[in-house]
Amino acid sequence: MNVNGKSYIEMLKKRPLNVQAVYGEEEVGLVSGRDIVEAFRETGGIILAVNARSPITVKGVLQAARKLDAAVYIELAKSESTYCKGTFDNIPEYAVKYSKEIGHGAIFGLHVDHYAIKSRTDLLSSISHLRKIIENGWTSVAVDASHVPDWENLCFTRDVAMNIPPYLGLEVEVGEIKGAGELSTVEEARFFIGGLNAWNIYPDLLAISNGSLHGTYDASSGEYEGIDLQRTAEIAQIIDPYGVSIAQHGISGTAIEKVSRFADYGIRKGNVATLFQNIVYGVRMDPETGNAVIEDGSYIKENDRGISPELWQKLVTWCDGQGYSRKDGNYKKANLPMGEMIMNEKEEVVSRIVEETQWWAERFIKAFKAEGSAEKVLEVIGRRNDHNSAPERKIMNLRSEFSQSTAPGSKKDGGDYSD
Numbered sequence: 001m002n003v004n005g006k007s008y009i010e011m012l013k014k015r016p017l018n019v020q021a022v023y024g025e026e027e028v029g030l031v032s033g034r035d036i037v038e039a040f041r042e043t044g045g046i047i048l049a050v051n052a053r054s055p056i057t058v059k060g061v062l063q064a065a066r067k068l069d070a071a072v073y074i075e076l077a078k079s080e081s082t083y084c085k086g087t088f089d090n091i092p093e094y095a096v097k098y099s100k101e102i103g104h105g106a107i108f109g110l111h112v113d114h115y116a117i118k119s120r121t122d123l124l125s126s127i128s129h130l131r132k133i134i135e136n137g138w139t140s141v142a143v144d145a146s147h148v149p150d151w152e153n154l155c156f157t158r159d160v161a162m163n164i165p166p167y168l169g170l171e172v173e174v175g176e177i178k179g180a181g182e183l184s185t186v187e188e189a190r191f192f193i194g195g196l197n198a199w200n201i202y203p204d205l206l207a208i209s210n211g212s213l214h215g216t217y218d219a220s221s222g223e224y225e226g227i228d229l230q231r232t233a234e235i236a237q238i239i240d241p242y243g244v245s246i247a248q249h250g251i252s253g254t255a256i257e258k259v260s261r262f263a264d265y266g267i268r269k270g271n272v273a274t275l276f277q278n279i280v281y282g283v284r285m286d287p288e289t290g291n292a293v294i295e296d297g298s299y300i301k302e303n304d305r306g307i308s309p310e311l312w313q314k315l316v317t318w319c320d321g322q323g324y325s326r327k328d329g330n331y332k333k334a335n336l337p338m339g340e341m342i343m344n345e346k347e348e349v350v351s352r353i354v355e356e357t358q359w360w361a362e363r364f365i366k367a368f369k370a371e372g373s374a375e376k377v378l379e380v381i382g383r384r385n386d387h388n389s390a391p392e393r394k395i396m397n398l399r400s401e402f403s404q405s406t407a408p409g410s411k412k413d414g415g416d417y418s419d
């Protein structure tokens with residue numbers, strides 16, 4: 001991306017107000033999620049959305065984005081911000097820093113992933129918390145109240161969304177993402193998106209439960225990737241008239257060949273988290289899926305990848321002390337206690353993490369048909385007169401059509417599936 005080009009310079013002037021307020025003097029291509037999703041709806045590709053549990057991941061992803069002229073998301077879940085080195089405070093700073101190091105030119109959004117709302121207490125605390133996050137420069141938010149029944153999900157999501165500036169991206173969720181056979185229904189999606197529309201809430205993206213799982217698929221325990229693309233397409237068709245597309249969560253562990261077909265089923269955003277953590281840790285991965293390989297009840301550390309063997313041993317010792325098995329998904333929680341040590345690894349160690357991150361990010365960008373998408377984002381931005389990317393959509397439903405008595409109803413088990 002030519003940072004001296006007319007369209008790039010125009011983009012800088014039309015970035016979201018919260019970005020201009022914090023980074024107005026930087027030539028960083030941090031744009032609204034609204035603009036990115038609109039570009040991908042028009043091109044038919046998929047946005048690569050990478051969870052930055054370690055800030056090192058950000059650099060590799062931005063390098064890939066700039067090289068392939070692809071728009072991407074850097075994201076972090078609400079829960080991840082409590083157990084990772086990456087936080088809602090520092091990820092924007094790292095993103096701008098790394099963007100500057102590569103000469104700017106990467107086009108990206110900062111996405112608040114899985115902002116979980118499970119109760120009225122969460123709802124009330126979200127008002128001030130999200131305001132602070134947005135003031136830091138985040139440009140898209142995923143409101144996730146999927147943990148509660150459909151009627152409460154509609155109400156909680158509506159109320160949180162009303163406190164998010166409409167010029168920022170908005171993702172919502174129906175159905176908890178917890179593995180093969182767990183499927184959101186078309187009826188749930190119609191009720192949820194139609195009800196939000198009746199209240200003037202216009203999401204860009206809907207995350208659904210379509211058989212994916214967050215984290216590693218443990219084949220030794222009988223887990224498998226079970227993404228149901230037919231159900232995905234059925235829901236995508238129902239929500240498309242509302243200007244909403246599918247966000248696919250839980251892609252780590254899915255074969256690249258299958259990923260390359262996602263765009264044909266209405267998916268416009270693809271979340272990848274654990275795979276990039278596997279790169280940082282340097283655990284053995286299946287080359288076609290990125291799934292962590294488990295042998296004899298344990299992850300396998302490869303000494304020429306990821307963090308140093310010495311730091312890996314410290315990580316394992318810490319996890320042992322927490323009572324985690326050596327194939328436990330809770331290894332993700334070592335990101336915080338090990339975070340500073342990871343950032344301070346020798347230059348050659350950090351470099352190999354960044355290089356492998358970039359290689360996988362490029363692989364996904366190509367599979368997602370996202371090459372050249374940055375130019376399309378600039379085109380979308382260039383159509384507007386100013387910075388405000390709030391969507392122009394129509395109310396298609398009456399509020400009276402959506403009530404507790406007409407909600408589809410959904411069984412909840414009280415589990416936490418938010419990252």
